[in-house]
Amino acid sequence: MPSVSLPDGSSRVLPTGASSFDLAEGIGKRLAQAAIAAVVNGVVTDLSLPLPEGADLKVRLLTDRDPESLLVLRHSCAHIMARAVVRLFPGTQLAFGPALETGFYYDIDSPTPLREEDFPRIEGEMRRIIGQSEPFERFERVTPEARALVDGMGQKLKVEHIDQELGKQGSLSFYRQGEFIDLCRGPHIPHAGKVGAFKLMSLAGAYWKGDSSRQQLQRLYATAFFTQKELDAHLRQIEEAKKRDHRLIGKQLHLFTISPLAGAGLVLWMPRGALVRGVLEQFLRDELVRTGYSPVYTPHVGRLEMYRTSGHFPYYRDAQFPPLYHHPAAGALDLCQYRLAAGELDEARERDMALFLDQAKLVIPGYAEATTPLLRLQVTENLVNELLRVHGLEIPHYAEAGNTVVRARVLLDWLEQQDGYLLKPMNCPHHIQIYKAMPRSYRDLPVRLAEFGTVYRFEQTGELSGMTRVRGFTQDDGHLFVTPEQVEDELRANVELVQFVLRTLGLTDYRVRIGLRAKGSDKYVGGSDDWDRAEESLVRIVSALGMTYTVEEGEAAFYGPKIDFVVRDCIGREWQLGTVQLDYNLPKRFDLEYTGADNKAHRPVMIHRAPFGSMERFMGILIEHFAGAFPVWLAPEQVRVLTVSEKFTEYAKTVEAKLRAAGVRATADLGPDKVGAKVRTAAMEKIPYMVVVGDKEVQAGTVTVRERGGADLGNMPLEDFLRRLDQENRERTLPKTAV
RNA sequence: GCUGCUGUAGCUCAGUGGUAGAGCGCCGCCUUGGUAAGGCGGAGGUCGUGGGUUCAACCCCCACCAGCAGCUCCA
Numbered sequence: 046m047p048s049v050s051l052p053d054g055s056s057r058v059l060p061t062g063a064s065s066f067d068l069a070e071g072i073g074k075r076l077a078q079a080a081i082a083a084v085v086n087g088v089v090t091d092l093s094l095p096l097p098e099g100a101d102l103k104v105r106l107l108t109d110r111d112p113e114s115l116l117v118l119r120h121s122c123a124h125i126m127a128r129a130v131v132r133l134f135p136g137t138q139l140a141f142g143p144a145l146e147t148g149f150y151y152d153i154d155s156p157t158p159l160r161e162e163d164f165p166r167i168e169g170e171m172r173r174i175i176g177q178s179e180p181f182e183r184f185e186r187v188t189p190e191a192r193a194l195v196d197g198m199g200q201k202l203k204v205e206h207i208d209q210e211l212g213k214q215g216s217l218s219f220y221r222q223g224e225f226i227d228l229c230r231g232p233h234i235p236h237a238g239k240v241g242a243f244k245l246m247s248l249a250g251a252y253w254k255g256d257s258s259r260q261q262l263q264r265l266y267a268t269a270f271f272t273q274k275e276l277d278a279h280l281r282q283i284e285e286a287k288k289r290d291h292r293l294i295g296k297q298l299h300l301f302t303i304s305p306l307a308g309a310g311l312v313l314w315m316p317r318g319a320l321v322r323g324v325l326e327q328f329l330r331d332e333l334v335r336t337g338y339s340p341v342y343t344p345h346v347g348r349l350e351m352y353r354t355s356g357h358f359p360y361y362r363d364a365q366f367p368p369l370y371h372h373p374a375a376g377a378l379d380l381c382q383y384r385l386a387a388g389e390l391d392e393a394r395e396r397d398m399a400l401f402l403d404q405a406k407l408v409i410p411g412y413a414e415a416t417t418p419l420l421r422l423q424v425t426e427n428l429v430n431e432l433l434r435v436h437g438l439e440i441p442h443y444a445e446a447g448n449t450v451v452r453a454r455v456l457l458d459w460l461e462q463q464d465g466y467l468l469k470p471m472n473c474p475h476h477i478q479i480y481k482a483m484p485r486s487y488r489d490l491p492v493r494l495a496e497f498g499t500v501y502r503f504e505q506t507g508e509l510s511g512m513t514r515v516r517g518f519t520q521d522d523g524h525l526f527v528t529p530e531q532v533e534d535e536l537r538a539n540v541e542l543v544q545f546v547l548r549t550l551g552l553t554d555y556r557v558r559i560g561l562r563a564k565g566s567d568k569y570v571g572g573s574d575d576w577d578r579a580e581e582s583l584v585r586i587v588s589a590l591g592m593t594y595t596v597e598e599g600e601a602a603f604y605g606p607k608i609d610f611v612v613r614d615c616i617g618r619e620w621q622l623g624t625v626q627l628d629y630n631l632p633k634r635f636d637l638e639y640t641g642a643d644n645k646a647h648r649p650v651m652i653h654r655a656p657f658g659s660m661e662r663f664m665g666i667l668i669e670h671f672a673g674a675f676p677v678w679l680a681p682e683q684v685r686v687l688t689v690s691e692k693f694t695e696y697a698k699t700v701e702a703k704l705r706a707a708g709v710r711a712t713a714d715l716g717p718d719k720v721g722a723k724v725r726t727a728a729m730e731k732i733p734y735m736v737v738v739g740d741k742e743v744q745a746g747t748v749t750v751r752e753r754g755g756a757d758l759g760n761m762p763l764e765d766f767l768r769r770l771d772q773e774n775r776e777r778t779l780p781k782t783a784v
Numbered sequence: 785g786c787u788g789c790u791g792u793a794g795c796u797c798a799g800u801g802g803u804a805g806a807g808c809g810c811c812g813c814c815u816u817g818g819u820a821a822g823g824c825g826g827a828g829g830u831c832g833u834g835g836g837u838u839c840a841a842c843c844c845c846c847a848c849c850a851g852c853a854g855c856u857c858c859a
Contacts, residue, residue, distance in 0.1 A: 150854095161789075249854030250787025257856040261787055264854065292851095296795080305832085305850050361859055400785070471859065505785055505857065506850095514858085602859065621858090653859095690816040717815080718822085725820035739818055751819060 047096040049104045059096060066092040066235070069106050081114040081239065082107045082232050089113050091183055091232040109239075109271040119144035121181060121234045122171075122243050122269035123151045128225035129170035130265070134159070139227065140202045140253060140262055147279070148268030152251050154202065159263055164245045167265075171243065174222075178238030182221045183231060191217040195228055202253065203228050242276035243269035258396050291668035292511040298673050298730065300681075301512060301664075310509040310516030312661050317681035320710070321667075322660055324679050326497055328777075329521055329546070329656065336538060338495040338523060343475035345499055349465035354634055355474040358467055359383055363401045366503050366516075369466040374436040379460055380407040381429045385453040389418035422449050429456070472498035473628075473653060476524040477635050480649075485639040490649065491531050495523040497660065512665035513620060519660040525652040526637065529575075532650055533582045536608075536625060539654045540586055543610050543623035546656045551779045552670060555612040555622075557592045559583050560600030568603055571629030575650075579627045580606050604630030610658075614669050622658040622666065627651075674731040674753060676780055677773040684770070685727040686713040686748075689720050689739030696743045700736065700763060707767050728753070733780075736766065753780070 049068060050056040059068060065083030069076045069092070082089055084105040085096065096102060107114045123142035126149075131137050134155045142151035153159070159167075186194060188207065195203040207228070211217055220229045222237065234240070244267060251264035270276045287293070295301045300318030307313060314322060330340065349368050352358035358365070362383070370376055380402065390398055395418070402409065411424035426449065433440065440459045446452040469475070476494045485492065499519045508514050527535050547555060561580050562569045569576065583606055587594045601607060605627035611619045628651040631637075638646045657663040667675075677683055684704055688697045697713045704711035714723045720737060727735050736748040741760070750758040750766055772778075 158788085247853055248788055251855045252786080255856075257786075261855075263787075266854075303850095309850065357859070364858070404785070473859095502858080507785065507787095507855080508857070509850095510852090604859085626859095687819080689818050692816065717817095719815095719817050720819055721817090722821050723819085728820055735819080737819065741818085749818085755819085757819075 047098055047102055048100050049096065049102045052105050056101075061098065062095045064093050064095050065090065065104060065106060068096070068104060072106075076106065076108070079108040080106050081109060081111070081234055082117045084113065089117065089232055091181075092235050093180075093183065094232075115270070116144040117232055118234055118239060118271060119149040119269050120232075121237070122240050122267070123149040124181070124220065124222060124225070124227055124229070124233070125171050125174050125237055125240065126167065126243075126245070126265060126267055127151045127153070127227065128174055128222060129167050130155070130159070131225065132170055133163070133166055136199070138202050139200055142227075148246060148266060150251075150264050150266045152253070152262040152264050154260070154262045159248060159265065161248055168243075168245055175237045175240045175243075177223070178236045179223045180236040181233035183218055183233070184221065185216045185218050187216045188212055188214060191219070191228065194219070194226070198226065200228070239271070240269055241271045242273040243267060244276060244280070258393065289669045289672045290511075291513070291665040294668050294673040295512065295665075298681075300668065300673075303511075308516070309506070310504060310514070312512055312515055312517070318664065320681040321675060321679050322664060325657070325660070325663070326521070328549075332542065332545070333493075333495050333523070336493075336542065337491075338493040341476065341479055341494050341496050343469075343472065343479075343496060343498060345469050345501075346466045347469055347475060349467050350461060351474045351478070352467050352470070353461070355471070355477075355631060356634060357470050357474070361470065361502075363404065364502050364504065365470050366468045366501050367405065369468075370463050371465075372436075372463050374432050374438060375460060375463045375465065377407060377432055378429065378456060379465070380405050381409075381425050381432070382453055382456040382460060384409070384425045385422060385429075385449055385456065388449070389422065395421070426452065468501040469498070470500055470502055472496060472500060472520060472522040473524055473631060473651070474635075476522075477631060477637065477651075480524075480526050480637060481635065485526070485649075487528055487639055487641050487647070490639055491525050491527040491535055493523060493525045495521075498522045512661040512668075515659075515661050518662065520655045521657045521660065523654050525654070526632075526639075526649040527652060528639070528641075528647070529578075529650055532579065532627065532652070533586065535652055536582060536627070537586045537590075539625045539652065539656075540590060540608060542654075543625065543656045544590070544592070546623065547610065547612070549777055550667065550670070552612055552666070555610050556619075557587055557594035558600065558609045558611055559587060559594055559596045560602070560607045560609065561596060561598050562601045562606065563599035566599070569601065570604055570633070575629055576606070583608055583627075602626055602628075604628045612666055614666055620662060620666055622663055623656045624654065624658060626653040628653055671780065672731075674780055675733075676778060677733045677770060678777045680710070680731075680733050682710050682712060682730070682732050684709055684711040684734045684736060685723075685730075685732045686711060687720055687723040687727065687735055687737050688713070688715055689737060691715065691717060693738050693740070693743060697738050700738060700748060703763055704767070707771075709767070709770055724751070734766075734770070 046058055046061050047063065048056060048058045057068065057071065065085065066077060066080065069080045080092055083092055084107060086103050120143065123144065127139050127142055130153060134157055136156045138154040140152035140154070143149065192204060192207050195207065207217070217228060218230060219226055220231060220233055246266040246268060249264045249266065250261045252261055253259040268279060270279065295318065298317060299315050300321070301315055302313045303311065304313060333340065349358055358368070367376065368379060370379070384398065384402065387398060409425050409428045412421060415421040415424050440455060442455050443452060446455050479494055480492055497519050499517060501517045504514060504516055509516070525535050562576060584596065587608060607624060607626035609621050610623035612622050613619050632648050632651055637649050639649050641647045686697045686701050688694060694715050697715060701711050701713040714726065724735060731753065733753045735751045737751065738748060742748055745760070747760050747762050748766055749760045752758055
């Protein structure tokens with residue numbers, strides 16, 4: 046007989062086999078009707094599930110007011126949607142249909158692909174299903190029977206899933222709703238009638254099991270709530286968020302533009318955006334000088350040789366702009382060399398290679414038809430020979446090379462002599478050269494080099510998005526060269542710097558992610574003692590600073606553990622901004638040294654850090670955060686002077702000149718419009734302050750100040766207003782409410 | 785890169801197999817008006833690019849480019 050204790054402290058004993066629903070009914074009819082699911086010993090379960098035998102079960106009944114219920118509802122609604130789709134599109138294969146924070150989706154594979162035009166029909170069918178309020182009935186089958194059941198239903202993806210992953214379990218659960226049966230762990234709402242409101246949102250592609258080499262399915266996104274009112278509020282919120290989208294505001298306020306002619310993913314900062322960025326950069330530069338950084342400058346390109354040494358080339362080459370060579374054949378030979386050096390590949394790696402070669406536009410005659418790994422190497426070598434012949438090139442020792450490995454080596458030797466360049470993918474190798482430019486003693490450490498360094502990465506076309514995902518961006522990059530003993534202090538200082546930056550800008554909705562190495566993986570460089578110590582310090586620092594953080598194994602960079610600041614944007618997406626990373630790899634690769642107190646050579650440790658991350662991405666997030674209404678210290682235009690009529694033009698010009706002389710970014714609107722229109726224009730441009738001048742002001746030699754948002758600060762001498770501006774500037778006052 | 789959708793004036797968008805429209809913005813004139821739109825007039829478009837079908841294409845078909853939603857990726 047289950048004995049149950051409830052959240053209010055009371056307890057009850059129920060007959061054997063009683064369910065949470067029985068428990069609810071025992072408490073009250075209304076509760077039983079309102080109940081959605083139950084939390085039994087911390088696990089959300091169906092109301093209808095019999096409570097386990099045992100003493101002191103902790104049970105909490107969930108109603109539509111509990112956040113957990115919404116997930117249950119959405120998961121059930123995913124079933125309802127799948128049922129509707131299967132009815133309308135017979136033969137549809139079902140994959141996964143989980144609940145999300147904002148809704149749910151179901152991945153399907155339909156013989157006739159769905160289109161958005163089909164949404165009304167699907168929604169109509171769903172409404173019919175919900176109207177019938179049929180219960181969700183759970184049942185279990187031992188695995189072989191379960192497999193036979195889904196096989197019999199023709200659900201091939203589910204069969205595959207059982208064979209590959211679920212098969213280990215002894216039995217599997219199903220939910221039946223009328224004619225519709227779906228393999229599912231549950232839990233579910235008691236019956237379909239609980240779905241108060243839903244809406245199909247969008248259609249997208251998604252790979253089966255998230256693997257880009259597998260088939261692509263259709264993903265139907267939708268959302269569901271207990272009431273229409275909540276759904277309406279949700280949709281309204283989406284509309285509001287769209288208005289804050291930095292791509293929209295960036296265009297409206299002339300902050301930045303992206304021109305297809307200049308290049309996709311390459312941000313062009315317009316004067317107003319550039320001004321904001323300049324202020325941000327100065328803000329950080331001041332901070333860096335205060336904390337002992339040395340600003341440096343390095344170029345936008347570097348020799349391939351340097352990136353071969355650092356390992357960035359060719360390791361990340363599918364995400365890089367192509368290398369620059371003088372010799373016309375070098376680009377093609379470089380790709381062939383890359384292919385030859387990779388050797389004989391298994392199927393999965395060969396798929397990646399084929400994709401890469403395709404993207405790099407290298408056509409190797411016969412490659413696609415080659416059936417064995419060896420043949421692929423042979424046709425590649427044929428192409429090399431052809432290239433050498435056409436270009437009349439003789440590479441020393443290539444002809445004599447006895448096998449592919451040697452040929453690849455010889456080709457590489459030649460390529461290394463070709464003086465190729467790469468658009469800078471990272472700033473660190475350049476900074477390392479600065480470190481190496483002179484001998485360093487332990488007394489010089491930490492050496493802290495900082496630069497707003499622009500880097501280029503060839504992101505996939507589908508990834509490009511506004512300022513947040515681009516192909517050229519400027520990192521507020523810094524590299525610290527420290528002794529092992531200094532690591533912890535420097536890490537702490539930099540974590541505090543990121544905190545300071547985010548706090549100053551009012552970005553408080555973020556989490557800290559500590560990325561540690563995956564246990565038992567061999568992809569990491571550096572001694573495990575170093576790693577242990579580094580990982581411990583990261584956790585210690587972060588927890589000592591009282592930040593909310595998550596520790597994620599396997600999220601470390603291959604060269605060291607890291608701390609990322611992940612900020613949430615206005616529509617709930619998360620973006621990695623600031624980062625602090627430890628690196629044992631590059632000091633080794635570049636053979637960095639300093640002379641210790643013992644007069645012996647020691648290897649420094651490197652810390653990479655970027656408080657903003659990328660200026661482009663940070664700006665994008667900031668635009669959304671402030672909805673374009675920047676605080677006074679950042680606003681591209683701080684004050685707009687408005688004349689009541691053109692009679693006051695002269696006075697307005699004097700006011701404007703005085704503001705500018707005081708360092709205020711001000712302009713005057715001297716046009717023929719009425720004040721109302723001028724106010725509206727300035728308001729839409731989100732300018733923090735407007736000052737109105739007319740007869741009254743001219744007489745008294747004052748200005749009348751209006752704050753963004755509409756507050757009237759009244760008439761005052763210009764000096765008073767300047768004092769107010771100066772204070773806001775110095776204190777970096779944030780807007781009271783983000784407009 | 786993949787799936788689906790989109791591309792018409794500076795911006796937001798309407799439109800039809802028969803030579804292109806609105807609002808806002810811009811320019812000019814009138815008005816000189818006190819806190820979110822005064823009035824009138826005007827200029828402005830190779831309908832994303834390149835092919836094809838057709839007597840005729842902004843519209844139909846194909847390719848490419850770019851954008852949007854999502855997937856995969858992100859040193």
